[in-house]
Amino acid sequence: MLLELDNLSVSYATRAGPVQAVDGVKLGIGENEVVGLAGESGCGKTTLIRSLLRLLPKGARVTADRLAWKGKDVQGMSDREFRRQIMWNEISLVPQSAQASLNPVYRVGDQVIEAIDEHASMSPAAARARVEELFDLVGLEPRLISAYPHEFSGGMRQRAMIAMALVLDPALVIMDEPTTGLDVLVQERIIRKIRELREKSGNSILLITHDISVIAEMSNRIAIMYAGEIMEVAPAIELFEEPVHPYTLGLKNAFPSIKQIGKPLISIPGSPPNLLNGVQGCPFAARCPFAVDQCRNERPPFSEIAPGHVAACHRAGEAKMMRTQAAEKETWQFSKSAA
Amino acid sequence: MAILEVRGLTKHFEVRPGLLKRLVGEGRERTIKAVEDVSFSIGEGEIVGLAGESGCGKSTVCLLVTRLLEPTAGEIIFKGAPVGSLVGEPLKSFRRKVQIIFQDPYESLNPRFTVFDLVAEGPRALGLWDHKEIEERVHAMLAGVGLKAVEYRERYPHEMSGGERQRVGIAAALILEPELVVADEPLSMLDVSIRADILDLLRGLSARLGFSCLYVSHDLSIISNIADRLMVMYLGMVAEIGPIEAVIGKPRHPYARALVEAVPAPDPRYRRPVPKIHGDITRPIDPPPGCRFAGRCPHVADVCRVDPLPALTAVGKDHFAACHRLGELA
Numbered sequence: 001m002l003l004e005l006d007n008l009s010v011s012y013a014t015r016a017g018p019v020q021a022v023d024g025v026k027l028g029i030g031e032n033e034v035v036g037l038a039g040e041s042g043c044g045k046t047t048l049i050r051s052l053l054r055l056l057p058k059g060a061r062v063t064a065d066r067l068a069w070k071g072k073d074v075q076g077m078s079d080r081e082f083r084r085q086i087m088w089n090e091i092s093l094v095p096q097s098a099q100a101s102l103n104p105v106y107r108v109g110d111q112v113i114e115a116i117d118e119h120a121s122m123s124p125a126a127a128r129a130r131v132e133e134l135f136d137l138v139g140l141e142p143r144l145i146s147a148y149p150h151e152f153s154g155g156m157r158q159r160a161m162i163a164m165a166l167v168l169d170p171a172l173v174i175m176d177e178p179t180t181g182l183d184v185l186v187q188e189r190i191i192r193k194i195r196e197l198r199e200k201s202g203n204s205i206l207l208i209t210h211d212i213s214v215i216a217e218m219s220n221r222i223a224i225m226y227a228g229e230i231m232e233v234a235p236a237i238e239l240f241e242e243p244v245h246p247y248t249l250g251l252k253n254a255f256p257s258i259k260q261i262g263k264p265l266i267s268i269p270g271s272p273p274n275l276l277n278g279v280q281g282c283p284f285a286a287r288c289p290f291a292v293d294q295c296r297n298e299r300p301p302f303s304e305i306a307p308g309h310v311a312a313c314h315r316a317g318e319a320k321m322m323r324t325q326a327a328e329k330e331t332w333q334f335s336k337s338a339a
Numbered sequence: 340m341a342i343l344e345v346r347g348l349t350k351h352f353e354v355r356p357g358l359l360k361r362l363v364g365e366g367r368e369r370t371i372k373a374v375e376d377v378s379f380s381i382g383e384g385e386i387v388g389l390a391g392e393s394g395c396g397k398s399t400v401c402l403l404v405t406r407l408l409e410p411t412a413g414e415i416i417f418k419g420a421p422v423g424s425l426v427g428e429p430l431k432s433f434r435r436k437v438q439i440i441f442q443d444p445y446e447s448l449n450p451r452f453t454v455f456d457l458v459a460e461g462p463r464a465l466g467l468w469d470h471k472e473i474e475e476r477v478h479a480m481l482a483g484v485g486l487k488a489v490e491y492r493e494r495y496p497h498e499m500s501g502g503e504r505q506r507v508g509i510a511a512a513l514i515l516e517p518e519l520v521v522a523d524e525p526l527s528m529l530d531v532s533i534r535a536d537i538l539d540l541l542r543g544l545s546a547r548l549g550f551s552c553l554y555v556s557h558d559l560s561i562i563s564n565i566a567d568r569l570m571v572m573y574l575g576m577v578a579e580i581g582p583i584e585a586v587i588g589k590p591r592h593p594y595a596r597a598l599v600e601a602v603p604a605p606d607p608r609y610r611r612p613v614p615k616i617h618g619d620i621t622r623p624i625d626p627p628p629g630c631r632f633a634g635r636c637p638h639v640a641d642v643c644r645v646d647p648l649p650a651l652t653a654v655g656k657d658h659f660a661a662c663h664r665l666g667e668l669a
Contacts, residue, residue, distance in 0.1 A: 184558075188603075212531065213604055216609070217611070236607040240605070240606065256535075256563065256564040258559050261563045262564060265539065267534070
């Protein structure tokens with residue numbers, strides 16, 4: 001295992017009280033795998049990765065039973081040590097809205113070289129050669145090394161950010177919504193590039209997005225997150241073909257596909273819970289057609305469905321019934337009026 | 340009968356060089372050819388999807404059709420009357436009958452208005468009904484978009500989620516009983532679990548209230564879910580238009596084919612084919628003569644590089660593509 005998280009929680013102190021943005025996350029990322037983390041806006045995806053990388057603002061409180069990198073718990077490490085030893089060298093980040101993350105007044109190549117200088121000792125010539133190599137890898141012309149960000153299109157900036165994240169050949173690259181906001185042809189090309197790069201280098205990727213299609217295409221394993229908690233983790237094909245958690249079932253219903261023209265979509269009634277002061281029981285209970293009293297009172301533990309497949313649902317044993325019923329629109333109209 | 344007919348619609352924007360360049364006598368006027376010779380129609384009760392990448396002219400078409408922009412050339416005919424020459428009462432009626440739903444529910448609602456005022460603003464401004472009737476209709480409309488009036492009428496936009504706001508935007512457009520609704524990426528700011536609801540709502544209301552819709556989006560998965568017909572634009576020109584099953588099932592224009600094939604599917608076993616086109620979409624500033632797609636097209640020939648633009652040619656029932664090389668590509 002490269003990265004292991006156990007019972008990771010993050011809360012933000014606000015004037016109204018603590019907001020439990022991430023709650024009891026357990027997740028591992030192995031070598032040479034792509035793990036997709038899917039969830040809707042506000043579900044805690046970005047907070048989760050920011051807590052790993054120590055990029056949270058003041059006022060955020062992180063606790064975990066275990067937060068280990070390559071078998072060694074790093075919670076005791078100072079921020080300074082962490083940035084020196086792990087950040088960029090071992091784990092790098094392609095941030096959300098990477099397109100806005102380039103400094104407009106510096107040449108793009110210089111910004112990549114700056115990342116090298118901060119974290120490794122390399123001669124200027126070697127650094128320059130490394131940048132050329134990376135630009136070539138992500139499909140950017142070498143002349144763009146000395147260009148400014150405004151000369152780049154959105155897709156090109158995104159590729160430059162990916163080049164920057166790969167500069168020190170980290171074992172894990174975290175990509176936060178790497179293709180959101182890009183046109184589909186540009187998105188296709190970036191995903192193809194990421195895939196090629198991975199085949200060559202064997203880095204692992206933690207891919208965060210709300211786009212189920214992109215997750216399906218890229219991931220070996222998928223984790224579904226909702227209201228700060230992991231709902232289900234499974235190998236990609238299993239998650240799509242034999243999902244267990246009602247939230248996963250609902251997401252699947254709600255996603256349109258060009259392969260099924262006019263397929264009736266079913267949305268999930270209601271909206272996510274307010275995370276102020278935390279949630280009692282299962283956070284999805286209020287929107288779940290299968291919720292029983294136990295769901296509203298007791299937080300469901302992870303039950304193992306199959307090797308590598310876990311779901312946090314009290315009724316996981318009735319998965320077959322839930323799959324059949326969740327495909328019916330009427331099932332989800334139970335609380336339409338209340339929602 | 341078609342409720343909307345668009346013929347040869349063209350919009351050019353002149354770009355003047357900066358003051359400094361003009362002072363030293365440098366720089367020249369350039370023309371952004373945002374929309375070029377676009378023709379299509381929308382039938383009664385029909386939902387036409389309009390797809391294309393950023394910069395293809397989708398939004399400009401929306402603004403032209405709703406007469407929020409004046410075209411450089413071409414005609415827009417709404418219910419038999421040319422829109423460009425409308426003044427006075429007929430224009431007022433057009434403004435009521437054609438409504439637009441905007442992309443961003445976070446920016447398109449006045450933050451100082453309550454939900455009630457937002458929805459009632461149109462009827463009040465047009466002096467349609469008396470107080471009591473406006474109130475009744477606003478309540479009915481809010482119920483129609485799935486918002487309880489008693490609970491929502493006094494709320495302000497900041498007190499609502501994106502999905503709730505977009506419902507308010509839809510209610511404000513539909514209360515005027517439009518016959519044509521132009522929806523410009525109405526779902527792009529919303530979460531997946533809510534999108535289906537808004538799509539259902541639009542489709543259901545379109546069937547119930549009988550309005551036609553021009554549904555604009557860059558996301559073909561969504562369009563394939565709601566539209567009857569699909570129009571694909573590239574740098575201001577229509578590349579292909581036809582029944583949704585035909586255009587998605589067997590796209591004929593090389594660009595439409597690349598665009599359709601590049602759409603990912605929520606299926607881990609599916610892999611998109613590598614598109615055959617090269618390069619990136621450019622901007623329609625002083626475009627070279629001929630087909631706008633020629634520079635990226637794998638099948639480009641000499642004929643593609645000279646004016647005029649290729650004309651829309653029938654390739655099936657109600658199915659047209661604008662490509663010189665259709666015969667050879669079929």
